[in-house]
Amino acid sequence: MPIFSGFKSTFLLLFILFSACAQKQGKKMNESSLSSNTIEKEIIVAANRTEAYIPLLKNKRVAIVANQTSVIFNADGHTHLVDSLLAMNIELKKVFAPEHGFRGKADAGEKVKDGFDKKTGLKILSLHGKNRKPSKEQLEDVELVLFDIQDVGVRFYTYIATLQLVMEACAESGIPIIVLDRPNPNAHYIDGPTMETEHTGFLGMQTIPLVYGMTIGEYATMINEEGWLAEGLKADLKIIRLENWTHDRSYSLPIRPSPNLPNDISINLYPSLGLFEGTNINAGRGTEFQFQRYGASFLDSTELDFSYTPKPNFGSKHPKEEGKICYGENLSKTARMDQVSLKWLIDAYQNSTDKSKFFITSGFTKHAGTEKLQQQIEAELSEKEIKATWQKDIETFKEIRTKYLLYD
Numbered sequence: 001m002p003i004f005s006g007f008k009s010t011f012l013l014l015f016i017l018f019s020a021c022a023q024k025q026g027k028k029m030n031e032s033s034l035s036s037n038t039i040e041k042e043i044i045v046a047a048n049r050t051e052a053y054i055p056l057l058k059n060k061r062v063a064i065v066a067n068q069t070s071v072i073f074n075a076d077g078h079t080h081l082v083d084s085l086l087a088m089n090i091e092l093k094k095v096f097a098p099e100h101g102f103r104g105k106a107d108a109g110e111k112v113k114d115g116f117d118k119k120t121g122l123k124i125l126s127l128h129g130k131n132r133k134p135s136k137e138q139l140e141d142v143e144l145v146l147f148d149i150q151d152v153g154v155r156f157y158t159y160i161a162t163l164q165l166v167m168e169a170c171a172e173s174g175i176p177i178i179v180l181d182r183p184n185p186n187a188h189y190i191d192g193p194t195m196e197t198e199h200t201g202f203l204g205m206q207t208i209p210l211v212y213g214m215t216i217g218e219y220a221t222m223i224n225e226e227g228w229l230a231e232g233l234k235a236d237l238k239i240i241r242l243e244n245w246t247h248d249r250s251y252s253l254p255i256r257p258s259p260n261l262p263n264d265i266s267i268n269l270y271p272s273l274g275l276f277e278g279t280n281i282n283a284g285r286g287t288e289f290q291f292q293r294y295g296a297s298f299l300d301s302t303e304l305d306f307s308y309t310p311k312p313n314f315g316s317k318h319p320k321e322e323g324k325i326c327y328g329e330n331l332s333k334t335a336r337m338d339q340v341s342l343k344w345l346i347d348a349y350q351n352s353t354d355k356s357k358f359f360i361t362s363g364f365t366k367h368a369g370t371e372k373l374q375q376q377i378e379a380e381l382s383e384k385e386i387k388a389t390w391q392k393d394i395e396t397f398k399e400i401r402t403k404y405l406l407y408d
Helices: 002-036 050-057 081-087 159-173 216-225 263-276 343-350 363-369 372-378 384-388 393-404
Strands: 061-064 071-074 077-080 090-099 123-125 144-148 177-180 191-194 210-212 238-239 293-296 306-308 328-329
Touching: 002 306, 050 144, 050 177, 050 238, 061 159, 071 081, 077 081, 081 090, 144 159, 159 177, 159 216, 159 343, 191 393, 210 393, 216 238, 263 343, 263 363, 293 306, 293 343, 328 343, 343 372, 363 372, 372 384
Parallel strands: 061 090, 061 144, 090 123, 144 177, 177 238
Antiparallel strands: 071 077, 191 210, 293 328, 306 328
């Protein structure tokens, strides 16, 4: 009995010592593991930094340029910035709505009418209807304009054109403008043809590359400092910055920025597949894979065996090739890209059974920013040869861009 008792005591002591050593070693391994892995801090969008801009809005008559992406994130998901500002007793006079409308439900290019927001009763003034720039009359009862829209960093995506026109209207009326910055999901590269002056318009108001690698706040600063506003005007501009974001850091948009950009893949492919908007090729509109596939009834089905049939749906009431079997490619598994690809555009053109139907010349020039790209594709230049003609303009832009970067 005493022998057994002694053995039991010795065993218990050894077990305690072994457990303590293992625990200590485990703690060291855990500490080592934590120190070797950098934990990225959460990205904080400017809208969430209320302490930086709410004091500037107090006792002011405010107009806001906003859509469905203008939100403050919280534990329950998000609340719309308009609702939050009203709850904080900010005097909101009206909302200016860009393409796709305040709630983001209108088709691409669809005219958006003025109206009232059912939830708040606020007046909604469209900047994609009879006018694209706030009039002096619309700004008469306003002391400050707040701009908060999620962009995707592609020149022909019209939110940056709206930004410039709003800044111009504010400068003309002597009204300050505050831009709440948000990450650009395509900020990790610069590529594509540069807009030529003679083709500037709402799909590209300045001579910048197709993908320009700047947040909307950085770009607003460039507009102001480069003298791009009418008659050399300068806006009284303030940027509320992001926190914990860099140009190389990926960012997954929690809310689709427009009806036909439903996910990260579509947003990443948009600079490349968006060029199909100036052709008769369907780029996935009328399906649940917008900007993740392309096709047309007049592409060679023996070369392109993927097929689908576009039908009216959310964001596309009348898609190209509606009700027709389209032959093309499924790109929904494409890895994250860091350049504009011309491969799919060139392949589609080369596999077209009727090349006279391929380009909508005026539309393609507006999207590409130049007549040269269509001519180069028709002349059967390779992607490498075409891209070589972009480089000088891209390098020139990069030098200018450096002056206005707010983030690494």
